Amino acid sequence: MSVFTIEAGLAFLGLVLLLVEAFKPDICRRTLGLMAIAGTALALVLFVFAKHDTASLPGFMQPWHQLDTLALFYKGFALVITILVLWLTLECAPYLTRFTVDGKLAEMFSLPLIVCAGMMWMASARDLVTVFVSLELVTVSFYVLVAFARKSAFSLEAGVKYLILGALSTGVLVYGIAWIYGATGTMSFDGIAKALANPATNKTAALFGAAILLCGLGFKVAAAPFHMWVPDVYQGAPTPVTAFLSVGSKAAGFVVLTRALDAFLVENSIIGTEIQSLLLVAGSLTALLGSLPAMFQTSVKRLLAYSSISHAGYLLLALACRESPRFDLSSGGVVAFYLATYLPMTVLGFLGLGLMRANGLGEDIKDFAGLAKRNPLLALLMTVSFASLAGLPLTAGFLGKLFVFLGLADHGYWGALSCAIIAAATGFYYYFKTVLAMFTTEGTDAPALKLSSATRAVAGLLAVAILVLGVYPKPLQKLLKPASATMAARN
Amino acid sequence: MSVLEIIIALPLLAALAIWLGAPAHATSLGATLLNLLIVLVTTVQYAGKAATGLAFTYSRPILDNPSLSFAVGADGVSLILALLTTLVMLAAIWQIQDRPAIFYVSSLLIGGGALGAFLTTDVFFIYAFHELALIPTFLMIALHGRAEPAQRKAVAWKATIYLGAGSLVLLAGLAWVVLEFSGGSKLTFDLEALRNQAKLTPLADAKQAQIFFVLLLGFGSLVSLFPFHSWAAPAYATAPTPVAMLHSGVLKKFGLYGLIRIALPLLPQGPHVEWVQNALLLMLLGNILVMGLVTIHAHRLDDTLANSSVMHMGYIFLGIAAGSDIALKGAVVLMFAHGISIALLFGLCGRMRNQLGTLEYNKLGGLATHAPAFTVLFAFGAFASIGLPGLTNFAGEVMIFVGSFTDFKAGVMSNLQWTVILALWGVVMSAVYMLRAYRNIFHGSPTTGLFMIDPAFSQRVPFIMLATTLLVTGCCPWLLLNLMKSAL
Numbered sequence: 001m002s003v004f005t006i007e008a009g010l011a012f013l014g015l016v017l018l019l020v021e022a023f024k025p026d027i028c029r030r031t032l033g034l035m036a037i038a039g040t041a042l043a044l045v046l047f048v049f050a051k052h053d054t055a056s057l058p059g060f061m062q063p064w065h066q067l068d069t070l071a072l073f074y075k076g077f078a079l080v081i082t083i084l085v086l087w088l089t090l091e092c093a094p095y096l097t098r099f100t101v102d103g104k105l106a107e108m109f110s111l112p113l114i115v116c117a118g119m120m121w122m123a124s125a126r127d128l129v130t131v132f133v134s135l136e137l138v139t140v141s142f143y144v145l146v147a148f149a150r151k152s153a154f155s156l157e158a159g160v161k162y163l164i165l166g167a168l169s170t171g172v173l174v175y176g177i178a179w180i181y182g183a184t185g186t187m188s189f190d191g192i193a194k195a196l197a198n199p200a201t202n203k204t205a206a207l208f209g210a211a212i213l214l215c216g217l218g219f220k221v222a223a224a225p226f227h228m229w230v231p232d233v234y235q236g237a238p239t240p241v242t243a244f245l246s247v248g249s250k251a252a253g254f255v256v257l258t259r260a261l262d263a264f265l266v267e268n269s270i271i272g273t274e275i276q277s278l279l280l281v282a283g284s285l286t287a288l289l290g291s292l293p294a295m296f297q298t299s300v301k302r303l304l305a306y307s308s309i310s311h312a313g314y315l316l317l318a319l320a321c322r323e324s325p326r327f328d329l330s331s332g333g334v335v336a337f338y339l340a341t342y343l344p345m346t347v348l349g350f351l352g353l354g355l356m357r358a359n360g361l362g363e364d365i366k367d368f369a370g371l372a373k374r375n376p377l378l379a380l381l382m383t384v385s386f387a388s389l390a391g392l393p394l395t396a397g398f399l400g401k402l403f404v405f406l407g408l409a410d411h412g413y414w415g416a417l418s419c420a421i422i423a424a425a426t427g428f429y430y431y432f433k434t435v436l437a438m439f440t441t442e443g444t445d446a447p448a449l450k451l452s453s454a455t456r457a458v459a460g461l462l463a464v465a466i467l468v469l470g471v472y473p474k475p476l477q478k479l480l481k482p483a484s485a486t487m488a489a490r491n
Numbered sequence: 492m493s494v495l496e497i498i499i500a501l502p503l504l505a506a507l508a509i510w511l512g513a514p515a516h517a518t519s520l521g522a523t524l525l526n527l528l529i530v531l532v533t534t535v536q537y538a539g540k541a542a543t544g545l546a547f548t549y550s551r552p553i554l555d556n557p558s559l560s561f562a563v564g565a566d567g568v569s570l571i572l573a574l575l576t577t578l579v580m581l582a583a584i585w586q587i588q589d590r591p592a593i594f595y596v597s598s599l600l601i602g603g604g605a606l607g608a609f610l611t612t613d614v615f616f617i618y619a620f621h622e623l624a625l626i627p628t629f630l631m632i633a634l635h636g637r638a639e640p641a642q643r644k645a646v647a648w649k650a651t652i653y654l655g656a657g658s659l660v661l662l663a664g665l666a667w668v669v670l671e672f673s674g675g676s677k678l679t680f681d682l683e684a685l686r687n688q689a690k691l692t693p694l695a696d697a698k699q700a701q702i703f704f705v706l707l708l709g710f711g712s713l714v715s716l717f718p719f720h721s722w723a724a725p726a727y728a729t730a731p732t733p734v735a736m737l738h739s740g741v742l743k744k745f746g747l748y749g750l751i752r753i754a755l756p757l758l759p760q761g762p763h764v765e766w767v768q769n770a771l772l773l774m775l776l777g778n779i780l781v782m783g784l785v786t787i788h789a790h791r792l793d794d795t796l797a798n799s800s801v802m803h804m805g806y807i808f809l810g811i812a813a814g815s816d817i818a819l820k821g822a823v824v825l826m827f828a829h830g831i832s833i834a835l836l837f838g839l840c841g842r843m844r845n846q847l848g849t850l851e852y853n854k855l856g857g858l859a860t861h862a863p864a865f866t867v868l869f870a871f872g873a874f875a876s877i878g879l880p881g882l883t884n885f886a887g888e889v890m891i892f893v894g895s896f897t898d899f900k901a902g903v904m905s906n907l908q909w910t911v912i913l914a915l916w917g918v919v920m921s922a923v924y925m926l927r928a929y930r931n932i933f934h935g936s937p938t939t940g941l942f943m944i945d946p947a948f949s950q951r952v953p954f955i956m957l958a959t960t961l962l963v964t965g966c967c968p969w970l971l972l973n974l975m976k977s978a979l
Contacts, residue, residue: 376510380510387626392622392623392626393615393618393619393620393622393623394619394620394622394623398619399554402615405662405666406557406666406669406670406678409666409667409670410670410678421659421663424659425655425656425659428651428655429651429652429655432629432651435630436629436630436633436634436644436647439630439633439634440633440634440640471553471561472553473553473554474552474553474554474555477554477555478555
């Protein structure tokens with residue numbers, strides 16, 4: 001079975017679920033959710049056993065799509081995060097329904113499937129048009145998802161902000177694409193790379209187009225200075241959607257960035273040095289502007305939003321470091337590795353947050369007080385998640401950061417490295433502030449917090465994934481290794 | 492599979508078991524006792540071997556390139572420190588009474604982390620295990636420290652910020668080492684590979700000095716090297732007893748161990764380049780003289796102990812600055828001795844606080860009449876700390892002083908030799924504050940209203956164990972030195 005069929009099937013399933021809900025309004029939301037999860041899980045299984053070479057794609061798709069290791073990795077990534085987000089939606093359903101107009105959650109289960117299909121397409125894009133179409137498929141679905149809890153003023157505000165800035169950034173992105181097309185005469189990444197390696201190409205136009213394109217993508221991945229929307233939108237959006245934005249949308253943005261930068265920073269690229277400096281500056285700024293304000297947050301959800309910005313900063317810095325012979329992972333590989341470690345820790349953090357809300361608690365740091373008494377297991381799991389986000393050794397988060405920092409040091413980008421280290425150091429402060437709150441004994445009179453066994457299993461699995469990746473990352477590296485090989489071959 | 496892996500895993504597994512509901516006291520005591528026995532047997536085995544260098548090695552690769560593996564291996568230095576860790580762990584856990592399970596769990600995690608740091612030979616894991624041990628330290632100070640919640644949180648944060656920043660500087664230094672010594676092909680974190688490369692292609696002295704200085708700042712702030720020491724005294728004074736014992740006794744030695752194990756072999760000229768040496772000598776004199784005066788000024792027992800613990804690090808840094816074989820071995824002996832003696836003193840201090848409710852010198856007095864056994868045990872710790880011959884600290888200090896004062900030519904005194912002369916005054920200061928503390932607490936007329944009795948015999952055992960260790964290794968320092976036959 002071709003991967004393309006699976007993707008199309010996933011989008012189709014999304015539409016079917018939408019219709020089911022429309023024609024059978026009294027269907028139980030749990031059934032709907034489980035159907036979506038089952039469908040995505042089936043897609044994941046089929047995906048694992050599907051044919052994994054570009055030749056297996058339908059002929060008409062081949063000029064636009066490719067199936068290299070990186071694409072396959074991000075496709076699997078998209079499926080996994082979608083399953084987790086759907087699960088998270090089910091967990092949060094009891095309080096989410098209070099804020100929806102008709103007390104239902106139908107689109108909350110079907111839209112993620114369409115987003116997932118979009119992300120999967122984006123992963124294999126080899127052309128700016130494909131990128132644009134799939135990016136819009138994802139972004140437009142997110143417009144709806146962010147504003148889903150319409151009765152909540154926060155969610156509404158978040159929706160409006162996301163819509164306006166998203167539309168603006170789309171415009172900027174298209175503008176950049178147009179300039180690049182003007183400068184290079186092509187929209188395919190391979191063609192752009194070839195044109196940029198040719199000294200005859202108009203440098204000013206190409207540089208302008210590339211910079212504008214990076215601005216547009218910078219908005220999608222929340223890179224400074226286009227990160228201002230993130231805290232409000234993340235805080236206002238329903239928690240599962242925030243997790244989806246923070247992991248899925250970010251990964252999608254970074255796969256496109258990886259592809260685009262592989263083209264822009266091709267060997268002998270006429271705009272190589274400029275784009276690289278741009279990335280270093282943007283990455284350092286993003287890491288700092290994410291981390292420093294995070295210290296002063298009182299809401300954990302907002303804190304996670306800022307932390308997500310700073311993680312985007314590290315990822316940008318990883319992209320700025322090109323291949324090094326002393327290092328097995330290419331910059332794209334490091335980004336993929338980082339995102340793979342970022343997935344379990346972020347989802348686990350948001351899962352904990354969602355469970356707090358589902359049990360009638362708030363999202364402020366002070367609401368976490370005494371969590372260790374109320375539910376030791378949840379406190380332990382959240383500690384693992386936060387320790388990994390902070391980048392504590394022996395957790396997955398440390399290795400991702402280590403790769404980024406080693407890459408920066410190996411290339412001698414000392415300024416960017418110091419910014420990243422400062423950001424990481426402040427990270428320790430604000431994550432452990434929250435962990436400390438969980439273990440304080442004050443406020444322990446609150447009732448115990450109960451989790452279903454399924455929830456415990458999912459959360460436990462995520463925590464185990466964090467720890468296993470932290471001490472045994474070899475399989476993941478192996479998974480990503482051919483990616484670097486093919487990219488090196490292409491460049 | 493290496494026996495060292497069992498030694499590292501045992502406390503961590505016990506901690507997990509307790510978290511999952513196993514009886515805390517029995518599990519942790521059993522695991523620690525078993526671990527001590529295993530370490531003892533392993534040490535004896537190592538001493539029996541004619542071979543020097545790393546033994547009991549085993550490596551499990553976890554990443555190809557950069558090459559990263561869970562590699563264990565021990566030489567005399569690591570075994571001495573492992574022995575120190577297990578001894579202090581056993582004492583610290585044994586003396587816990589009527590405390591929630593988190594006391595046991597955190598003690599096991601701190602000890603397990605320290606064992607991991609001492610017995611692994613991959614830079615990545617050496618660093619990682621130390622971090623693992625730091626987290627429960629902070630949490631315990633913040634949550635169960637002996638002060639008002641606001642104050643103990645402030646103390647915990649101060650320690651966190653100092654140690655966190657120190658760890659990051661250290662990480663930067665280690666990354667620098669890895670980048671410099673990996674050789675051309677791929678990055679490696681394996682200490683042996685790095686050492687071999689350092690032997691093959693030593694760096695220029697000036698560069699060695701730079702890297703050494705970064706590592707010195709990183710490792711140094713973990714060991715409360717002056718002027719990065721101000722977190723230590725309040726943290727120890729506030730920390731719950733087992734945490735104070737384990738951190739000041741064991742975990743703090745990690746920084747010194749790192750300098751001896753990582754910095755010196757890779758950067759042998761680092762501490763001898765003039766500017767680094769002068770900086771180091773100034774800083775260690777700060778530890779000995781400034782902190783010595785601060786300690787004399789303290790008027791509570793926990794303050795005295797906490798500050799003295801910072802002060803004594805100066806001698807060990809002196810051994811590292813001198814770098815001669817005798818001085819370095821003396822530094823290791825003193826690390827062991829200081830760990831045992833300070834753990835003994837903190838343990839006893841914790842009991843006093845529980846029974847008396849105060850540690851102010853002007854409120855205490857005459858306890859010797861009520862608690863003779865307690866007094867004797869305390870005397871062991873106090874006299875060891877002063878450096879009384881016959882107890883281990885003396886052996887270490889003498890070796891450091893002698894080893895640092897080599898190449899004496901009349902009329903031409905090097906900075907190092909001047910430092911030794913100044914540092915010797917630290918011994919006098921130690922005598923002043925320790926003897927004064929001892930006299931104020933145990934002699935004189937008993938204060939009315941304050942009453943203390945000897946602990947029950949089973950509760951004396953951990954302290955007797957530590958005191959005996961001091962006496963045995965003090966009278967027979969060759970027991971430790973035999974483990975370090977080759978030059979460090």
